[in-house]
Amino acid sequence: MAKTKTKTKPSKKSRRKDAPATLASVLQNIAAHSNSQSATVDIDALVARANSLLHEESDPHQALTTITKALAKNPTSLPALELAGEINVELEDTDTAIRCFTAATELDADGSISGVEKFLWLAELCEEGGEVAIRWYERAAEFLRKQVAETTGEEKSTAEQKLCSALCGMAELYMTDLCMQPDAEARCEAYITESLLIAPTSPESLSTLASLRISQSKPADARAALTRSLEAWKHLPATDDRIPPYPARMSFTRLLIECELYEEAMEVLEGLQDEDDQSVDLWYLGGWCLLLIGSNLKDGAGASDGANGQEVEDWRDTWAAAREWLWNCEKLYKAFEWQDVGIAEHASELLAKINSEIGEAKPDDEEKEDEGDEDEEWEDEDEDEEMEG
Template sequence: MAKTKTKNNSKQKDILRSTSAPLVKSSPKKSQKSIEDLLTEAAELLEQSQPELALPLAEEALQRLEDERRQRDSSQVQDEIDIEELLLLAAQGRPTLPPALVLNAEILVALGDVDPARRNFTLATQIDKDGALISAEPWLWLAQLCEEGGRESIRYFEQACEVLRNEIEVLEDAVNEMTNNPDGEAGTRRVLDEKKSKLADALCAMAEVYMTDLSWETDAEARCETLVTEAVAVCPDDLSAGVLQTLASVRISQERFDEARTALKRSLDIWYKAIPSPEESVANGTSDAEPAPEDDLRKPDFATRVSLTRLLMEVQLEQLALSVLEGLVREDDQSVECWYLGGWCQVLIAQKPDVASETKLKSQRTARTWLENCLRLYRIQDYDDDRLRDHANELVNGLKVELAADGEMDEDGDDGWEDVDEQDDGDDEDEDVDLEIEDDVNGHAASKTSDGDVEMT
């Protein structure tokens, strides 16, 4: 859940300043669908990345839930919402206000309307203080969206962790009571593992806050250690790839690089299939390591895998980083950052003191291809990262010198490189860019060295 830019919109709906205010200002014509159907369809549309279609449905559901509440509670003080009554309604399978508020807020986040989303998340937590109906999600969102960051983020994360720990305790008791119901036990265990994984992620997020916003605090390192230790302990092994990355990041900050390498290799082992030896590659007709399938829960999301490659490069596991990056650019060949990291990674490989001259030259050529793609996409997408651009150009200039010295520049004297600021925009923005990794990058054979590192050949 990354921070989302707020979209300025003077006509933006003002959602629920108090529990007695209408949930939406306008009163659109009611559909014939039930509230349950409206919420289900809105959730499905959000899942399908169609938040603009989901919002009207979610708002109508909120309006109708609010109308029902006002009719039901007409004899009570309007600002009071009885959580026990909501729990009873939920037990009867009827929709309730807090989950609808959370869904509406998630849709607003997807649309970039952060302020009303934050208000709805906050209201949901005020109504359902223990998370009985909404779980930990609103607090996790608020931790990400809060403008103050630092201590305020930690406060939200701690509330989310408390909710998750309570849920885990209940689920563990339920599993222990299901010894004679294997099917029910398996389903409950899956939910339990998901909750444990979410708790571990929240603990890791807190550790990252202490490594960044709160790094100046005297006990920041000790708190990081406590948080990542609990995260590793609580997270199921099959779902712990991201947790182990955070552990590695902490170890790097402590300059405990061997332990960081171990943690990163353990992380990769969870979701990245073992890299075959050259003999196995020939026998199987494959040469690359293969990631887990896209729907495999063990596989971290795209952004987490990009972060993984940076960590691998930081601890001098460039070959592993390159193998992951090749998979990432196959998945999204428009990622400026991935092309940049791949080029930089190849430069680092070429700079190793014991690298063979042939391998060095090959890595430099490949780095040129990756960085050229990076800068082209940077210009076309109007990408906004001056440091990345400047470093990419610095690497390019170094490659120009190296390749010219080896007689590897283009015969016509045009090395194909220009500073991105000096390039003519032309019609690039209207062209489809066909980017491919060269065969000598994708088709490498890989083998493991005696210490477990991957050696590309």
Template sequence: MGKFQRSKVTTRQPGSAPAPTYTVNDLLTQANQALDTFEFELAHQFAMRALQMEPQNLAALEAAGSIEVELELFNEAKEHFLQCVKIQPNSGYSKFMYLGQMSEQLEAISYFQQGVNLMIAERAAMPQDLTKGSEYLTLSSKISSALCSMTDIYLTDCCFEPNAESQCEAYLAQAIQIEPVTPEVYQTMASVRLSQQRVDEAKAALAQGLALWLGSDPTEEDGPTPDYETRLALVKLLLETAMYDEAFTVLNGLIEENDQVPDTLYLFGWANYIAAEEVDESSPTADEERQEQLENAREALNACVKLWHATESTDQPLLQHTQELLETITQVLGPEIEQEEIEGGEIEYEDDDEEMN
């Protein structure tokens, strides 16, 4: 028989450094530092390590949930925020905002409403000398944005609720009262007016919202310019209400900011296609104008298709409409020239017979 081998016990040598120990606060600090450099996976590891140490720690639960939203781990995030609600149901609005975004229909409305109530209470409790400060204004903007989200839910998922229209009007009125200079409110109002077939009022709301930010610097921190996604939605409303000049102004700003977004290129192509259809036939240059608009549309739509595949987009309706537009443009302009190479100003084509041999 072999001899029994006693396991070796490693002992710390005198004078050697002890194993490092971390507190929950240390781990959450590390998570925040990782977030600052967009290392979401690493941040999540730190947050989960903190939760292993203290499973009911509110800060750790909120940190884990917010990081999981960034990682699109929505089921895990929702579970962590629900735990936060159990621990602290009557304060801390952020968890309710997250839950509202991850929920649907009336459940989402309920979470948003709880968050709005907490924000309004927090805003009302601020000392008078802070009512013009950045913290007060930021909170007002968040309340207004949440009310717009609630309006959007009643416009879409809950549109068949008997009180849908009255709720939309109530939320909009409250949002304007709280933050009358937020472009998002007037954009949401335009959506409501369009759903009511009140097109002129929708145009007026869009114009009012545009006047609040158009011409400002989109890169300015905390500036009045709406975020990229909000401006994309705005372009759709501007096209729907035939406000083409304004649509192109917003689109040009979006493309200058980031021209690698399929939705932006699609809308730019779609806008040019519409502009071609709207060319004044009485103009002596109508044909040239129409051709230029269609060529611009084709260039943007071709770029959209390439980006759609490159980014592995899943928006099939966008791709389908883009391809339909390209087919229609080809019927008008003819097929694009397949260029082998250009030498001396002449285009050289491949010979079909040679290609077959």
């Protein structure tokens, strides 16, 4: 089966070497405390405070300090270990996050005590990927299948959602890391079919189905799956938790562009822009998408631009808008010292194409700098004339 990278896998973020010594020592001593009884030590308040600092106050550094205090009191606290893992993911210290989640799995091997999030995190973060990640996903799926069968109501719904996510994660691995396995395509089909049987309108399951159909060179089926996925959430209010998270929607736009659903892609990108406009990928994908929309207008206008030239003006305006998006992409790329060279190179190529067709232009900030330089020149000339006088 052809290899595809249509869905962005969680990145292996940079490893920080400066993890707090107190947390490192706590993790090293977990085994020594594995039989300790800490009933007299109430760490619930510390865990709750760390959770609030991370998720409500967006202060992962203070959250780390607080959770380290909790683990110093009780190194075998599953809630503290798992929250420490999440905090270190946010701080881009993947090594420490993995150690926290791994320690949690040793204390709760089947997920029956604190759930399966630790297995899902390890599947996403593990450097080995492939079969190792699949094993973590399978541990989560095994527990979640039982939970779906044995529960009702909200608990059942939550378990179904997590199970669908795990199944889609496994399918993605067989489209990427394990795509050369002889049974890769069959496994993808099985995982996606199971997830859609559980939740037929799951945006994640439908997007993963679209990714598989693209790899199978079935664009019509892929477009149908993407359309169903978009319809499942695009009319929901912004606060609805059924709307896929920001990174998932960003990946979704790549699939839409690949399937030539450009207008739909721009609709999603504009919604993402309203939420957070500090993403390099956002401006890159928007600029690329607008250029493709303009190219379609340009091709369609070629045979009918004799009436009033309106069609030609439309594509030029669209390309000018694409240029603005790509300028923003370049500015953020430099500001954040982004590492994806492919985006930088492609954005430059697209800008060169636009400039060659509709003429050169400068970003607003560069034009203002030029105007400032001109003002300084005029001031200098005035001063020279006064001196001569």
